[in-house]
Amino acid sequence: MDLRKLHYFITVAQEKNYSRAAKILHISQPSLSNAIIKLEEETGCQLLERNTRGLELTETGSIFYMRSVELLTKFNNMLKELEEMKQIGSGTISVGMIESAKFWFPKVINRFKADYANVHFRFNEILGQEKVIESLKQFDVHFTITNQPIKNEQIILTPIYNEKLVLVTRADDKLALRNSITLHDLQEKELIISAAGFQTRKDVLTAFKKENATPNIFYEIERFETACSLVEQGLGITIIPESYVKYSANPSLKAHSIESEHLERTVYLAYLKGRYLSPAVHRLFEEIKIFFKNNQVG
Structure with a gap:
């Protein structure tokens, strides 16, 4: 058994079609079919079967597919490591x-x-x-x-390093006049927050929960740059890492500390x-x- 056959098998399994797989692999369809037949002979197992939906993996084929992907990934990663050693x-x-x-x-x-x-x-x-x-x-x-x-x-x-998460508002926001700000002060403000799956979102929502405050989420973003642009247009407020605000010079925006021991990240x-x-x-x-x-x- 060689790695080439495993590569052929993985491609056929992913495409569920010999013709499409052959085009991707730049070989003839008969050559590809023969390679899969030889692979099944070497393993002693049926790996693929035809049904009304086309080609499907058998139960054994599914396990063989997962292990083949793992093996080829490890092999390719090994080649990368060898190259880096040079x-x-x-x-x-x-x-x-x-x-x-x-x-x-x-x-x-x-x-x-x-x-x-x-x-x-x-x-x-x-x-x-x-x-x-x-x-x-x-x-x-x-x-x-x-x-x-x-x-x-x-x-x-x-x-x-550790750093604080800070509030960002427009420079002319009334919050800028306050000596201290808590999460309770932000409950009525339209909040711009990272989308689901981002750690900053989890950190901010956890802080609100621990302070017994309720966020008023209006916008969900993936980049802090977008959050700051929305704030600049007067569309809400945001809570983002201090390092981002500190070195993003924008006279239209102002950063504020929030009185909470929970707004920090590592x-x-x-x-x-x-x-x-x-x-x-x-x-x-x-x-x-x-x-x-x-x-x-x-």
Whole structure:
């Protein structure tokens, strides 16, 4: 049995059609059919069957499909690791990032490039816990900067800093005149909040609940930039990380502290347990730790 046959089988199983699968694989349909027949002979099991709906996996075929996908993924990831081992002081580091990291991470890279001038970077904005986990397991990124408190035995999570979540209003909002603001003061305001699945949303709603206050949710967004644009147009208020507001200069907006011990978040480095990471990646980790040892966020 070879990996090529497994690749053929996976494609046929996904397409549920020999003709479409053959076109994707750039081989003839008879050649593909013969490869699947030989694979079934080697395994001693029927993997596919025809019915009125076309091709379907048998019960054995379903299990074989899942294991084949896992095997090919591990093999491809191994090839990536081998290639990265050859790249001493060069190559590309792929980083998953939350939106607010753009304000401090370039400063870390600037220090890092002094010793690793030939390393290239690929940045991916990865939001939501499922996407963070998937990107790490698929080797799409070497590590992710995330505010997701991931609990997964395959992922190592290292806290790098804590920060407050702050209220953002228009500069001319009446709230700007108050000496102190609580979540109860915001109950009648139209709230702009992160969409379901985002950790910031969970943090904000948890704080409201613990303060026995009820949020008045009017808008759901995925990016803090969008939230700030809506606030600027007088469409509501938002609660977002202090690091984002602090370094987003906009005279039309004003940030306010909220009197609540529950509005704080932790930002982490997340990476896959057991994956080979080059000396350059480990050096970058050290630069991040040094940066937050010597500086506040930003």
